[in-house]
Amino acid sequence: MEKKELIEKASAHLQLLCVEIGERRVGSEENRRATAYAEKVLKALGWETDTTELSVIDWHTDGATLSCNGQGFEVLSSHYSLGCSVTDKLVAINKVEQLETTNIQEKIVLLHGEIAAQQIAPKNFPFWNPEEHQHLTALLEKGNPKALVCATERNAATAGGVYPFPLFEDGDFDIPSVYMKDTEGEKLLTCAGETVTLVSQATRIPETAFNVIGRNSSRKKERIVITAHIDSKIGTPGAIDNGTGVTILLLLAELLKDFSGDHPIELVVLNGEDYYGAPGQVKYIEQNEGRFSDILLNINIDGAGYKEGISCFSPFGLSDDMLDALHEILWDSPELVEGLPWFQGDHSVFLQQGCPAIAVSSQWFIEHMETQELTHTSKDNLGVVNFERVAECALGIAAFIGKL
Ligand SMILES: [Zn+2]
Structure with missing residues (x-):
């Protein structure tokens, strides 16, 4: 297929995913519309499809307020937190050691400074869960406060471009919490020891979401598994993260629909990379228990597809043959380069199971991961996408697969 035609198709998929549908948080109607669309496209191109239902929670808030002696403070409900309406003494904590020795029973706790510097891994997040984080959540649960107020600064490394960021974004953590800017937190510090009233009108709603898999063959040979997560964070249309990934996967469904190489292809639309419990990833691992050794790659x-710079393919544990094939493709395509390793994506699921992998992304993002202020914000929209880059990634992946 001509590149021009592919660019037009990319544009149509992205328009639907990121403009007509928009935010695709797990559990939302929009998320289900997006997976239904992916399934429809795969089916129309002749792929055998398989959808798996996931039990998840959706979440909604009508806002939050905090006041002390008649003075109001700007707060936001922490995503996926329970709501609350509480009045009690405010205790300010900025270090773990202080939390270990302070009685916070039935208090409202302001977490600020060092203790609130980094987003805390969700309690049951299976792929990344530092001990310090588990220690912190355990201390808080044992301390049994009425609610938490978290004052956070900018931290692109763990929270993308979101400022302030919710310190807790965890539907399994049941202490109600809100978050605020660090500068607002400094003002609130003057209320430590006094009585504050906190209301957060948030609710959790049991819902469903789906993984969608397309297959082109039931042959037993080692399969090639191509993955892209379809969910977005709350508050973003998720263009680069990851409307472009799903679009490239759908373009591959077209480019590979008549592919008759040795290895079966599995196209996997995953749901939950940007969600606290990674339900789609966990389900995929469960369904493939004992079958990861059948995966070639x-x-x-x-x-992928950022407007600035070119695209990069980062290899992980490839055999010499696969690496040679990749280098040939990169050699022929000046707009694709070999990228450095990075791990904040679903390829890590496969790496942890011992499979080789290639992560496809934008070079600019890999190089600016710790400083960029785009990810997970409303700025991640079609305005920052280069459709040509999207088409080139699809062509590069298809050419690479043709060589295996
Ligand atoms: Zn992502």
Whole structure:
């Protein structure tokens, strides 16, 4: 297929995913519309499809307020937190050691400074869960406060471009919490020891979401698994993260529909990379228990198609043959380069199971991961996408697969 035609198709998929549908948080109607669309496209191109239902929670808030002696403070409900309406003494904590020795029973706790510097891994997040984080959540649960107020600064490394960021974004953590800017937190510090009233009108709603898999063959040979997550964070249309990834996967459905190489292809639309429990990833692992050794290679697409710079393919544990094939493709395509390793994506699921993988992304993002202020914000929209880059990634992956 001509590149021009592919660019037009990319534009149509992205228009639907990121403009007509928009935010695709797990559990939302929009998320289900997006997976239904992916399924429809795969089916129309002749792929055998398989959808798996996931039990998840959706979440909604009508806002939050905090006041002390008649003075109001700007707060936001922490995503996926329970709501609350509480009045009690405010205790300010800025270090873990202080939390270990302070009685916070039935208090409202302001977490600020060092203790609130980094987003805390969700309690049951299976792929990344530092001990310090588990220690902190355990201390808080044992301390049994009425609610938490978290004052956070900018931290692109763990929260993308979101400022302030919710310190807790965890539907399994049941202490109600809100978050605010660090500068607002400094003002609130003057109320430590006094009585404050906190209301957060948030609710959790049991819902469903789906993984969608397309297959082109039931042959037993080792399969090539191509993955892209379809969910977005709350508050973003998720263009680079990861409307472009899903679009490239759908373009591959077209480019590979008549592919008759040795290895079966599995196209996997995953749901939950940007969600606290990674339900789609966990389900996929469960469904493939004992079958990861049948996977020749995972190709995961996340963060591709950024307007600045070119695309990069980062190899992980490839055999010499596969690496040679990749180098040939990169050699022929000046707009694709070999990328450095990075791990904040679904290829890590496959790496942890011992599979080789290639992560496809934008070079600019890999190089600016710790400083960029785009990810997970409303700025991640079609205005920052280069459709040509999207088409080139699809062509590069298809050419690479043709060589295996
Ligand atoms: Zn992503």
